[in-house]
Amino acid sequence: MVASNLYYEKREQWYPLPQWGEFFFELGYALGLQDEPEKRVIAGLALPTRAYAASLVAAGVVTGRLSSPSDANDALRRFQQVTTLDTGTILYYRSGGKRKKVSYEGLDMNDNDLHIKLRTGDGELRLIPPSLGLQIEIPRQKFTSLPKLSHRQGNATLSPFLAHFLDEKAGRTSMMQSYLECIIFGSIGRVEGEVFNARFAVRDSKGGFIPGTLQDIIRLRKFSTGGNTYRSDVYYVHHKEELEAYRDIPAVIVFDGAKSFLTWNAYWHFPHCIIILDQTEPDFDVAVDEFNQAFIKNHLDDMTFELPAKIPKEVPLSIYQETRK
């Protein structure tokens, strides 16, 4: 139970994360590890409040993904994703702790080795093999031109909090490579408050507490300043950008609220989905009805997903699996 390492602050004292918090984290963690190519998991929760559910689920997803041995596949996936872009698309390339803006110049086939061609602002051409696919990032927003010199020094120092929460290798990966493991559609303001303002801690080997925030773990791209890496992102429910923004397909989508689910459910057919419903929100009944209808229509009988954590008492939960599309 990774979540049992997390503590929260109350009146300047540290307390173990409550059971409901552990559950959200472990649910995300389990989905982060669930990697069946044909089937995805859909989980619906009816909660007394949405607070901390999406942010803790996302922290679980990111942690689960970082602990899974699928890094090579992720690099290849990113490599393939970049090859689908138009030449001239402005991307980020991360090397030596710096993030540079580069232009995608197509593919290079040399001695049967396939490389992505990237051109930097000062004209230098770089050839990137599939194994380094994760060094390339697709920006959140489109850029129209490439500056002559553009690079940002990211903060690649592994924080003590992250170093103790994840293992050293996973922590380094998180700091050095960007990968979109999880997208939250919901309240940016609340999620921002939860991941930056709420203080968490892990214990060190001497029994002391090392403080940190959920942002250290989930590294929301929306708030990833400078050249820092990201592992997740958050979007408004009423986001008006086209699906262009979601070229990265994350492992897990979190619909934070009924409106979020009702607005965006139809757009996502591949990632696992967690639907967080607040029993007090006006569209709760409509969203539950939509969830139940989708269950009737799509659920597969052979359930392979196992939930490792104990469900909080009195919290209605439904989980089913369906075919990925």
Add this chain to the structure above:
Amino acid sequence: MTFLSIRAVNNLYIFLEHGTIHKHKVSHEVFHAFCMALNRLEHALGEQTEDDYWQDFLRDMKYYRFLLNAVPLPMNTQHERLLPSIQEKLERCYLLFPGFVSYAQALSDKFTILIGLPDNPFIETIVKIAADHQIVGLLLKESFLYSLVEASFSQHPILKDIKLVNQHQLRGGDCFQQLIIIGPSYWYPEYILRAPRAKEIHLIRYGWLVDRWSPQPVFIKPFTPQPTRDPSKGNDHLAQDEKSDEPSIFDDAGQDMLPEINWKHISMRILRQAQEDLNVEDVPAKLYLLAREKAVFLDADENARAFVLDLGIDEDDEDEEGWHQIRRVSLSELISGMFLLLRTEGGGDYIVPIADRILGKKAAVLRAKQADWKARLRKAVEAKGIQGLLTISVELLDLGSKLANETNVRNWMSNRSIRPSGLSISN
């Protein structure tokens, strides 16, 4: 921005798991007799309840019945207003409906006794619950009831500390040791009981209102068994409840006791006001019901919009792209529970005097010209019949207007708009 601490959220999960719901049945012999007498009168009247006289008579009595079923106020509440009214109506009943005098008289007799009583079993029960606790909230069925209770409670040594809360406030992080709810649970959204904001919830109602709430499954295929919390956990009130010795006196489990919306009365009252106001112009409109038996006509045009305060949107969900609690929405998007922001005075009324001040000495001449072309425009629209607005809009478009449509032409006809934007008067 609402930001809850882990500790605050933890309380909500503790209430969810360990919170208890207590049902309290109260009774009042005379009030019960009053409710029965009112039922008998309605039953005897049958379809005659639609008669204007009985509508008027019953409205006051039903209001009183609802009030005393829904609010912890002394029985003599509102007697100054209601007693003369019922006495006057009873006198007319002898002349108009002698066959129903016995029913009306029985009702009036019970009412007369009630208005001499300063007691109320709700108050007695609330005092017992609240006496030993500090953070106590009170939830009522309708928002207009709060002001009545506030005035009454402010004088009471125990009740004055009770916080009055509405349904919306019970969606956030504010929590209570005790939450007192007046009336049966089906008067309230289910989340009040399913996502409790209190350690203990006390539902207080008269025994003749049946209340058999139990949580129903949310998902058709739960991953684990659905909540099985016994709503009466920790007390034996439910057991007593099921053995009620006061059978329900309402046909539809008490739903027919809720205040009726008298659309005819509301509509007549507004139309009467409109006829007295010479500035009012005829436009297609729809009647929207507001709280407290008030209503407002709003433009029926499909493009018409209004400002709303939508508490259905979490403050958290507000975004930079126009999705705010306060925003302009199309009238077709109005739904029950939204707060309409209406201007009842001021604002637009300043347009004409300020414009005249700017026009200075030319104001009189220009106003005369304006009145003339507006009168001609109105005449032209009227001359085209039902499709007048549409026809004139098309003609103005043919003449070069870029903005003519039915809504704008209607605005141009109004004395409150100066002139058509982008179309000179000479056109």
